[in-house]
Amino acid sequence: DAGVIQSPRHEVTEMGQEVTLRCKPISGHNSLFWYRQTMMRGLELLIYFNNNVPIDDSGMPEDRFSAKMPNASFSTLKIQPSEPRDSAVYFCASKWANTGELFFGEGSRLTVL
């Protein structure tokens, strides 16, 4: 049974470039979350969706960040333009709504030079 699938696993880009991170949740899960992990702030929630609808995006740092979920099996997190302070590991996670356990992908490590 496939888990949450994220791509790319590693991304190195230059400041000002657009970055798109992708996520395929576990089939049947109807809640999807984007988290960012940094040394300073730990794991922080950026945005989450229920049934493909964004519910809470209060954790999105600024307008340079956007997330979409066009269907139940795909989501993207876009950063445009990227900045060095965006360097972090970005995790996607999914679950059935109203259950406690989140299933995480392996993460996308982003380095912005």
Next chain:
Amino acid sequence: DQQVKQNSPSLSVQEGRISILNCDYTNSMFDYFLWYKKYPAEGPTFLISISSIKDKNEDGRFTVFLNKSAKHLSLHIVPSQPGDSAVYFCAARRSGSEKLVFGKGTKLTVNP
């Protein structure tokens, strides 16, 4: 404002001994708590959880204790094994919310 705090960035124990990882929270509306384990280059994986209606939950070598009055929970691992070496995250969720709020993690090292 850190609502979930893990004040020990690291912990080192000997194989076979008990590991105790601590977590404090500030939001009294949290009613469900989880522990996640993370190996390098992997995503966090669920370990054990506890609802606020309980004060203890046990699963094999892992036990989570919840002290609501102190807003404190702890994870006990007995006996500790070298394979338990990982970063452990405490997380909490408020009633009616889907958001999990995580602590910054504690890196556990179990020495053979």
